Amino acid sequence: MQLDEVDRRILQVLSEDGRASYGAIGAEVNLSAPAVKRRVDRLRERGVITGFTIGVDAAASGWTTEAYVELFCNRRTAGAEILRRAETYPEVVEAFTVTGDADALLHVFAADMQHFERVLSEISAEPFVARTRSVLVLSPLLRRNNLIM
Incomplete structure (x- = not known):
């Protein structure tokens, strides 16, 4: 799948905060929340986005x-x-x-x-x-x- 610049920016925002709302992402990439949702859905359907996870700092959780x-x-x-x-x-x-x-x-x-x-x-x-x-x-x-x- 070819990613355009808006897709890349959406992925960047999600990689920094996987809990970002579609509205917050839209404000970053200059799209409406529904337009962001459609793009995220398409990225998920095509396997570019495989899931949403949390990041855990091993050292902060005691594994230094x-x-x-x-x-x-x-x-x-x-x-x-x-x-x-x-x-x-x-x-x-x-x-x-x-x-x-x-x-x-x-x-x-x-x-x-x-x-x-x-x-x-x-x-x-x-x-x-x-x-x-x-x-x-x-x-x-x-x-x-x-x-x-």
Whole structure:
């Protein structure tokens, strides 16, 4: 779907405040509330908008340790198997199959270093994991929740 400038601006407003009313969005993009609703409905129907969520600051909710964990698997392990096991850890907020030496990359949050160490130990003990390599985040510099082109 081709997005025009108004669609992009609507997406930008919604990405900043998913609870914005159609009237408030309309004031930002110079459209009436009904016109904004029609556009949002069309963006949803075409799959551009997949849902409305909240953003949670992990550090503000007590999980101040953040890391990326590379998984190196014993054998050719399907992404579905990695996903199935990663979903059992609430500390894993994202999981990816990747190119390069590692087979997968996990984005992990924990309350502190002891919590992270425990989770890392549990992940490392998964039957398909040969080894892990971790990178701890010192300071997040940029986080974008939505890509608007």
